[in-house]
Amino acid sequence: MKRGLIAWDREALPPAVFDARLAKVRAALAERDLPAVVVYSDVARSNDARFLTNFMPYWNRSLVVIPREGAPVLLCGLSPRVYPWIRSVTVFEEIRPASKLAPSLVEFCEERGWKRLGVLDLPKMPNEVESRLRGLGVIDVSSQGLLEPDEAELAMRARAEKLTRSILEGQTNLGASILDYEFVGRLEREYRRSGAEDVVIRLSSNGKTPRPANGSILTDEYSVVVDLEYLGHWVRVTKAQGAHPGTPGSGDAL
């Protein structure tokens, strides 16, 4: 889960980066004559919202509303007590409580006088929210072309990949003959101390596909698959130890 460091590196991702990304979305809205687009976000699906606003919720669900004109607004499932912190790590100035997402969005649209609304990748919206928006005149806005990685995004992913790889290089050979839990714990500690927000580690040995640690002793030959989120940017890196042939079906970040 996202329980590591959540921060905004303003040197690597200056506000102008988000301005440019949001401008691209606004241009798409103008093309479609839509007043706004909504982006869904939860703890396991935060990449789209993060790309546009640097918002990556550690818990709960939220909607990012991007008007064609004006600043983005967060309809937030989290407590108002954490809004100052959210403001400190995202582009949001306006955050509204939204324990129930759909009614909050309907109310917001009424307030703004919007009769139509775009929803980024509407078919992927949770049923509970999508079903309550049907009467609102919602239109699917495909994310294709709107969330293309820019230079800043690629640079951040490269940073994440470098961090992941450097720790893996130093630790992978330390797993032989120890409990897989112990090995995963060491990696987790190193990654999170280095600022990882989330880490998922899987191990492959004895010809089996990668899976989470399960209390087995690692042999001399195994491979490690690390999915790591660093400042909101996910990468996957794999490494084989000993004569292990590597992880079938996996690939490194390129």
Place this chain on the structure above:
Amino acid sequence: MVGINEHRRKQLMELMEERKWDSILLYGQGWRKDYFRALVNVNYMGPYAAAWLSRSGELRVFVTDPWDREWMAEFVGTQATLVYDFEGNLPGAPAVAGLELMEARLVDPGAVSATAEIEELRRVKTPEEIETLRRACDLADRGYEYFADVIEPGMREFELVAEVEGFLKSNGAEDNFMLIASGGTEVVGMKPPTERKLEKGDAVTTELTPQVDGYYAQICRTVVLGEPSRGQRESFAIFSEAQQAAEDLIKPGVKASDAARAQNDVFRKYGYGEYTGPKYTRVRGHCLGLFPDETPHILEDVDYTLKQDMVVIAHPNTYLPLAGYMVHGDCLLLTADGNQRMNHTEKKLFVKEV
């Protein structure tokens, strides 16, 4: 108790008989794997998984990551089906647990939700589930002991979390939900760790929630770096009394609302009633199981009667002007005539000598 929960399979078959449902689909996604794991307790890694169960007991498992397929087969006994979505892959029109969270594109227009029914079944734990939760509580206790041991001034919040995460994973935790806060009266709630450096005099709060074989247990404690101030001690005494009031009350037949009121009344008694509302706090506790924040929540407006073999945490966590946000809570197993505390960590304001 990793694998198929046979007790649950039987419960689900009885439920289908009662509701005249032909089949049930237990749908899990990245955030909420619990509906799926209620029957097939395997930690899938793909974005979705679903278990389809017919009224006669036939089970089919669907996964969306090829790596899950092989692994799942070891626990399920038959090969899971790899799918991109469920369209055309599901026999009939099942009632769906987790329907509300399902991506709209996957939902059959006539689908019926089984979410509430499955959540109610899950609230009462089987002996095997209770045993797993005991192991999770034990790990929570050891995790907190480690937390209180390694913490020191100068450490950044996220570095402390890294240490604890490493400890929990090394000791078999599958996952962990953890929030933290540090400082004084300016602290109004917990959140993910920041780069803030811990200082002498800080109250450091944490909600530690390790997951063992799918099941989450929780412990909430507060530690002060150095000698606690008068305000910190005074504040903790109120939290301690409030938590104890809930622990003394909770048993089968007691309403969730009364368990909340018992805690809030302690704050009211000391003139801090306004700090028991949503402006300063969220809930006075909740259930635990395959999701770390299971319902019913312990709140004064929740009309739910607690039952034997439920596992709840009573935690009067809130902000008080005396010392800022503070937390204190333990998991409680509801027994036939009372409750049993499942955590064994000392109930005190922890003090780290610095």
